[in-house]
Amino acid sequence: MSKMEFDSICKDYRKKTALSGVSFTVAKGSIYGLLGRNGAGKTTLVNMAGNRDFPTSGKVKLDGEDVKENDRALRRIYCSGAEELIPTYMRVRDVLASMRYFYKDTDTDYALELCKKFRLEPAKKLSQLSTGYRIIAKDIFALASGVEFIFMDEPTLGLDPNHRELLYKCILERFSDTESAFVISTHQIDECAGLFERCLILKEGRLIADEDSDKLRRSAYIAEGKTADVDAFTSGKEVLNRTTVGTLCSACVKGEPAGVPDSIEISRPTLQQLLIALTGGGV
Amino acid sequence: MGANYPSFNDTEPLYIQIAQWLEDKIVTGQLAADEQIPSTTELSQTLRINPATIRKGVNILVDKGLVYKKRGMGMYVAENANQNVRDDRRVKFYDDYIRPLITEAQRLGISPDDIIEMLKGGDGK
Numbered sequence: 288m289s290k291m292e293f294d295s296i297c298k299d300y301r302k303k304t305a306l307s308g309v310s311f312t313v314a315k316g317s318i319y320g321l322l323g324r325n326g327a328g329k330t331t332l333v334n335m336a337g338n339r340d341f342p343t344s345g346k347v348k349l350d351g352e353d354v355k356e357n358d359r360a361l362r363r364i365y366c367s368g369a370e371e372l373i374p375t376y377m378r379v380r381d382v383l384a385s386m387r388y389f390y391k392d393t394d395t396d397y398a399l400e401l402c403k404k405f406r407l408e409p410a411k412k413l414s415q416l417s418t419g420y421r422i423i424a425k426d427i428f429a430l431a432s433g434v435e436f437i438f439m440d441e442p443t444l445g446l447d448p449n450h451r452e453l454l455y456k457c458i459l460e461r462f463s464d465t466e467s468a469f470v471i472s473t474h475q476i477d478e479c480a481g482l483f484e485r486c487l488i489l490k491e492g493r494l495i496a497d498e499d500s501d502k503l504r505r506s507a508y509i510a511e512g513k514t515a516d517v518d519a520f521t522s523g524k525e526v527l528n529r530t531t532v533g534t535l536c537s538a539c540v541k542g543e544p545a546g547v548p549d550s551i552e553i554s555r556p557t558l559q560q561l562l563i564a565l566t567g568g569g570v
Numbered sequence: 571m572g573a574n575y576p577s578f579n580d581t582e583p584l585y586i587q588i589a590q591w592l593e594d595k596i597v598t599g600q601l602a603a604d605e606q607i608p609s610t611t612e613l614s615q616t617l618r619i620n621p622a623t624i625r626k627g628v629n630i631l632v633d634k635g636l637v638y639k640k641r642g643m644g645m646y647v648a649e650n651a652n653q654n655v656r657d658d659r660r661v662k663f664y665d666d667y668i669r670p671l672i673t674e675a676q677r678l679g680i681s682p683d684d685i686i687e688m689l690k691g692g693d694g695k
Binding site: 459 | 578581583584585610611614615616617618619620621622623
C-alpha cells in the first residue's frame with residue numbers, strides 16, 4: 288500500500304517556528320483528521336504535501352521519494368485549501384479540463400455529477416461564486432482529481448449544514464470507490480468525528496497525537512463532582528483541563544478511571560471536548 | 571451523522587454503537603432472518619461514518635453469529651439472530667436497566683415496594 292511519510296518536518300519563519308519535528312505517515316485506504324487550533328501549523332503542513340511550501344528541515348516522502356519539486360510524486364497528491372491558487376477568472380469546467388494536464392486521472396464526468404448534486408453551475412467563473420460555492424468548487428476538484436493522496440484544508444468553510452452533510456457523503460463515497468487517502472483539516476470536530484479513522488493533532492507546531500479516533504477519545508475521561516472531591520480524586524493524575532461552577536468541578540483527566548468514589552461521576556469527552564482539553568486555552 | 575439517522579451518543583465507541591443499532595433492528599424485526607443487512611458502503615455513506623469503523627461494528631455481529639456472509643452477496647441475518655440477541659440482552663438486562671433504576675430510586679428515596687407498585691401499574695401512577 289502506498290504511503291506518504293512526513294519525516295521530522297521543521298519550518299522556521301523569521302520570527303516564528305511554525306512546525307517542529309513533526310513526523311507521521313499517511314497510508315492509502317484511510318481517512319485522517321488533521322486537527323488543531325488556528326495557527327497550529329495545519330495549513331503549512333498541507334502546503335508542504337503539495338509543493339507550495341518547503342520544510343526548513345525534514346522531508347515529505349511518497350513511497351520513499353522526496354516530493355519536493357518531484358512531478359512524478361506530485362501527480363499523485365492533490366491539495367486544496369483556502370488560498371486562491373487557481374485564477375478566479377477561470378470557469379469551473381475549464382479548471383477541470385486543465386487539471387487533466389497534470390492529474391491524468393481527473394474524472395470530469397464525476398466532477399460534473401458532483402456539480403449537479405451541489406447545484407454548482409460549471410460554466411460559472413470562480414470569481415462569480417459565493418464564498419461557500421468557491422469552497423465547494425475546490426472540494427469537487429479535489430474529489431475528482433483521481434489521485435491517491437487528497438489533502439483538504441478546511442473543506443467545509445462557509446458551507447451550510449446541508450452542503451456539509453452532502454460533502455461528507457461524497458467523501459465517503461469516493462473513498463469507498465478509490466481507497467485514496469484523505470487528510471482533512473477542519474474545526475467541525477464533532478460533525479466529522481465519525482469520518483476519521485485516525486486523528487493527527489497539532490499544537491503550536493508539534494504533533495501531540497497520532498491515534499485511532501476511538502482510542503483517542505477513550506484516552507481520557509471527565510470526572511465531575513464537588514470541587515474538593517474532584518481535586519482529591521484527580522490529585523497525582525494528569526488533569527488536562529478543569530472547569531468549576533460554584534462549588535462544582537468537572538475535570539478532563541488522562542488515562543483510565545480507576546477506584547472511582549461514589550462522589551464522582553465519570554463520563555467520556557466528545558472528540559471536540561478532548562481536543563479543547565489537549566490543545567488548551569481559549570475556554 | 572446522516573440526516574434522519576441516529577446521532578450516536580459520545581459515551582461508547584462508535585463501532586459498538588453501530589453494532590447495538592444493528593442489533594436493535596434485529597430485535598424489533600426490522601431486519602428479519604435471512605434478510606440482507608445494508609452493506610458497509612451504504613452504512614458508511616448514510617451514517618457518515620468511516621467504513622473501517624462500520625466494518626468493526628458489523629464484525630461484532632459476525633463474531634456473535636448474528637449475521638453471516640454470502641460470498642459476493644453481502645451480509646445476511648442469521649436464522650436464530652433475533653432469539654440470540656434477546657437471550658443476550660436478557661442476561662444484561664439487570665446491569666443495563668435494573669441497576670441504574672435502583673441507583674436513581676435510591677437517590678430519590680423511592681422504596682423497592684414503590685417500584686414494584688409502579689411496574690404493576692404500568693405507567694407508574
